[in-house]
Amino acid sequence: MKRVRQDPTEPGFVQDPYPFYASARAEGDLLFWDEYDMPAAFTHEAVHALFRDRRFGREVPPEMATEGPAHLAPWLAVEAHSLLEAEPPRHTRLRALVLRAFTSRAISALAPDIETLCHQLIDTFPEGQFDLLDAYCTQVPVITICRLLGVPEAMAPQLLDWSHAMVAMYQANRTRETEHAAARASEAFTAFLRDYVEQRRSDPHDDLITRLIAAEEEGERLSGDELIATCILLLNAGHEATVHAIGNGVKTLLETGTKPGALRPGTIDSTVEEILRHDPPLHMFTRYAYEEVEACGHAFWRGDQVALLLGAANRDPAIWTDPETFDPTRPIQTNAAFGGGLHFCVGAPLARLEMRIALPILFERCPNLRLTEPPEYSNTYHFHVLTRLVAER
Numbered sequence: 001m002k003r004v005r006q007d008p009t010e011p012g013f014v015q016d017p018y019p020f021y022a023s024a025r026a027e028g029d030l031l032f033w034d035e036y037d038m039p040a041a042f043t044h045e046a047v048h049a050l051f052r053d054r055r056f057g058r059e060v061p062p063e064m065a066t067e068g069p070a071h072l073a074p075w076l077a078v079e080a081h082s083l084l085e086a087e088p089p090r091h092t093r094l095r096a097l098v099l100r101a102f103t104s105r106a107i108s109a110l111a112p113d114i115e116t117l118c119h120q121l122i123d124t125f126p127e128g129q130f131d132l133l134d135a136y137c138t139q140v141p142v143i144t145i146c147r148l149l150g151v152p153e154a155m156a157p158q159l160l161d162w163s164h165a166m167v168a169m170y171q172a173n174r175t176r177e178t179e180h181a182a183a184r185a186s187e188a189f190t191a192f193l194r195d196y197v198e199q200r201r202s203d204p205h206d207d208l209i210t211r212l213i214a215a216e217e218e219g220e221r222l223s224g225d226e227l228i229a230t231c232i233l234l235l236n237a238g239h240e241a242t243v244h245a246i247g248n249g250v251k252t253l254l255e256t257g258t259k260p261g262a263l264r265p266g267t268i269d270s271t272v273e274e275i276l277r278h279d280p281p282l283h284m285f286t287r288y289a290y291e292e293v294e295a296c297g298h299a300f301w302r303g304d305q306v307a308l309l310l311g312a313a314n315r316d317p318a319i320w321t322d323p324e325t326f327d328p329t330r331p332i333q334t335n336a337a338f339g340g341g342l343h344f345c346v347g348a349p350l351a352r353l354e355m356r357i358a359l360p361i362l363f364e365r366c367p368n369l370r371l372t373e374p375p376e377y378s379n380t381y382h383f384h385v386l387t388r389l390v391a392e393r
């Protein structure tokens with residue numbers, strides 16, 4: 001297998017990883033990425049196939065599992081009970097419980113509230129320059145996920161802090177301080193939810209926490225630790241990526257001078273898919289091989305890891321004509337932004353709904369919206385996300 005070198009914290013790569021992806025993809029399906037010390041899939045075909053290959057999965061093979069360092073214990077405890085880190089049968093049981101609350105009917109029912117929220121946020125935009133990422137792109141998903149779970153909206157700033165500290169563990173610039181901060185956040189988040197769940201047991205509402213508490217009380221289906229880990233996963237995953245899918249989208253729409261016609265009811269769905277294809281917020285997920293397996297022309301041993309490059313797959317010229325160009329009129333074809341296979345994003349319908357509502361309302365209410373400083377991506381690969389989005393209405 002050919003080898004490739006690319007420091008994921010190198011500034012040029014952080015700002016624009018796509019030229020590296022294009023040259024890697026041209027070399028074949030799989031390349032050995034030295035800095036990550038594992039093979040990496042860059043083509044749409046390889047990423048698509050590996051996501052769906054049941055001989056690979058996210059859960060660490062049991063013989064490789066370690067207790068992990070003591071200073072990370074609170075973070076590892078949450079991970080250990082997360083459905084994202086589980087494989088069947090545990091994954092099937094946990095995912096089924098969550099999916100019950102994510103039916104398309106339940107998600108569509110959120111639309112009027114999301115619309116009202118978008119308008120309220122725009123009503124309070126300051127005069128002059130301001131950070132749209134903070135004032136809008138962040139608020140829509142974080143408040144929506146609080147409402148869906150039934151966590152007080154006043155907690156949103158605190159949830160953002162905990163979540164940022166926890167997901168920093170997946171980023172290439174991770175340091176010892178990142179680990180301590182993630183452990184502290186996990187401990188505080190867990191303590192908050194334990195208290196909150198106790199309060200709510202005697203005060204049921206029509207929300208996801210209440211439904212998960214009922215599942216836990218009914219017996220074997222959800223342990224107390226799984227209940228907490230599921231709430232944390234949903235609260236974190238429920239905004240981290242969506243904030244930046246909206247942010248990257250606003251940036252692209254403004255930079256390309258996309259006309260309002262792309263945000264109308266008949267066109268918004270393909271515009272949203274094109275935003276997710278062209279500049280997705282999450283670029284890499286990994287899998288373990290569970291047996292000796294030949295895949296994409298490479299022999300894997302049990303326990304070997306492979307990286308799946310979503311941002312590279314989404315610009316594969318084998319699937320999309322002129323893939324580097326943002327073209328909201330493209331016919332929709334499945335892209336890898338939400339993953340694929342067993343762990344396909346549970347929140348995809350919600351994220352799409354939020355984008356479908358938030359983008360048109362923003363551009364309709366602020367027809368003269370313009371960027372007042374060039375947006376920059378943050379040095380947090382594999383999160384391909386903006387640091388801020390300074391604009392003027």
Ligand code: HEM
Nearest residue numbers: 083084237238241242245285337338339343345346347351
């Ligand atoms: C545009 C926004 C979003 C993007 C790009 C995104 C992307 C992803 C991806 C790529 C995965 C699969 C990871 C893997 O296979 O290793 C995933 C899983 C997941 N996402 Fe999302 N996500 C988004 C929004 C959301 C929202 C709004 C929620 C919750 C309300 C959510 C909840 C989850 C959960 C629970 C999983 C784990 C599913 C499982 O393991 O079965 N996501 N997401």
